[in-house]
Amino acid sequence: xxxxxxxxxxxxxxxxxxxxxxxxxxxxxxxxxxxxxxxxxxxxxxxxxxxxxxxxxxxxxxxxxxxxxxxxxxxxxxxxxxxxxxxxxxxxxxxxxxxxxxxxxxxxxxxxxxxxxxxxxxxxxxxxxxxxxxxxxxxxxxxxxxxxxxxxxxxxxxxxxxxxxxxxxxxxxxxxxxxxxxxxxxxxxxxxxxxxxxxxxxxxxxxxxxxxxxxxxxxxxxxxxxxxxxxxxxxxxxxxxxxxxxxxxxxxxxxxxxxxxxxxxxxxxxxxxx
Amino acid sequence: xxxxxxxxxxxxxxxxxxxxxxxxxxxxxxxxxxxxxxxxxxxxxxxxxxxxxxxxxxxxxxxxxxxxxxxxxxxxxxxxxxxxxxxxxxxxxxxxxxxxxxxxxxxxxxxxxxxxxxxxxxx
Numbered sequence: 001x002x003x004x005x006x007x008x009x010x011x012x013x014x015x016x017x018x019x020x021x022x023x024x025x026x027x028x029x030x031x032x033x034x035x036x037x038x039x040x041x042x043x044x045x046x047x048x049x050x051x052x053x054x055x056x057x058x059x060x061x062x063x064x065x066x067x068x069x070x071x072x073x074x075x076x077x078x079x080x081x082x083x084x085x086x087x088x089x090x091x092x093x094x095x096x097x098x099x100x101x102x103x104x105x106x107x108x109x110x111x112x113x114x115x116x117x118x119x120x121x122x123x124x125x126x127x128x129x130x131x132x133x134x135x136x137x138x139x140x141x142x143x144x145x146x147x148x149x150x151x152x153x154x155x156x157x158x159x160x161x162x163x164x165x166x167x168x169x170x171x172x173x174x175x176x177x178x179x180x181x182x183x184x185x186x187x188x189x190x191x192x193x194x195x196x197x198x199x200x201x202x203x204x205x206x207x208x209x210x211x212x213x214x215x216x217x218x219x220x221x222x223x224x225x226x227x228x229x230x231x232x233x234x235x236x237x238x239x240x241x242x243x244x245x246x247x248x249x250x251x252x253x254x255x256x257x258x259x260x261x262x263x264x265x266x267x268x269x270x271x272x273x274x
Numbered sequence: 275x276x277x278x279x280x281x282x283x284x285x286x287x288x289x290x291x292x293x294x295x296x297x298x299x300x301x302x303x304x305x306x307x308x309x310x311x312x313x314x315x316x317x318x319x320x321x322x323x324x325x326x327x328x329x330x331x332x333x334x335x336x337x338x339x340x341x342x343x344x345x346x347x348x349x350x351x352x353x354x355x356x357x358x359x360x361x362x363x364x365x366x367x368x369x370x371x372x373x374x375x376x377x378x379x380x381x382x383x384x385x386x387x388x389x390x391x392x393x394x395x396x397x
Contacts, residue, residue: 139366144380149377150377150380151377151380151381152380152381152382152383152384153380155383155384155387156362156380156383159360159361159362159383159384159387159391160362162360163360163361163362163363164363167357221360221363221366
């Protein structure tokens with residue numbers, strides 16, 4: 001982990017539907033939101049946020065409800081992606097103060113961005129889904145919500161993160177990647193995975209009216225190019241593009257932040273968002 | 275050394291028993307693991323940070339049975355030995371079957387990952 005930029009990032013709290021929610025930000029300009037992966041928190045974007053600030057954005061990374069320093073809503077995790085996304089949309093509205101944002105996210109965050117784009121794209125400058133899609137079939141893991149049903153859950157989650165990253169991965173990066181998945185309870189992380197498994201907005205993507213970019217790392221084991229092609233096929237007016245990134249897996253903002261920033265800026269410039 | 279063979283399993287046991295990661299991940303294990311590699315089957319007894327016994331496993335004649343079984347065809351194990359794919363990916367895809375006492379299997383996931391991803395390729 002590099003530390004020279006950490007001091008520029010500041011933490012804040014706000015309240016959404018009576019729930020205390022934490023977010024971090026740096027820079028000023030157009031709001032650029034970052035939504036983290038399952039069972040993790042805003043730390044995942046610490047290497048990426050300053051790169052967006054350099055491009056003139058106000059970079060904002062949230063802790064999803066029940067993750068990091070954010071409380072869960074009504075003390076329950078979300079288990080339906082659209083409900084999860086609608087809550088986050090309220091949060092985005094509060095933080096951005098009515099200014100149209102760019103919204104990005106990774107993994108379940110990428111799925112959430114795709115859901116948000118289906119319902120709110122006219123109020124967004126662009127939607128950037130990293131390692132997410134309109135549909136992401138996976139196992140139903142309901143049985144694992146309770147720790148007694150799966151005592152090794154956190155090891156499975158951390159090993160899954162390592163398995164889905166590009167190799168070679170240094171020991172230090174592997175250790176940091178594991179630690180990033182220790183910011184929610186088992187109940188919340190499994191619920192995130194249920195949101196991932198049950199997410200399907202294929203019949204809604206035709207409603208997207210803002211530039212939409214979907215990015216997948218070549219080493220990601222949770223997605224396929226076929227799913228990305230299905231995602232962008234029905235998005236109208238040439239608004240959607242797909243990129244398969246070299247030398248990263250499921251965590252581009254952590255594995256290759258500079259390369260991801262380049263992909264993002266190239267897309268936003270061509271779409272005249274910046 | 276042929277793979278799979280008792281010589282290979284003996285060498286695997288030795289590697290596990292000198293691995294700090296394996297020792298840590300099995301510090302509170304008391305678990306019988308069977309590896310099914312094609313038509314070969316091997317029994318491993320994990321106890322307090324070590325593999326304390328290995329043997330060829332014949333279900334009808336082994337009275338000890340097992341807690342966890344990892345089963346795959348030889349070409350799948352070859353992917354592990356060649357570091358082509360990680361254990362969890364092959365498990366997600368169903369190419370490596372994890373079965374038996376799933377509570378114990380999940381409890382010892384870290385140990386199984388160390389055995390398969392870290393140690394097997396180096397035997």
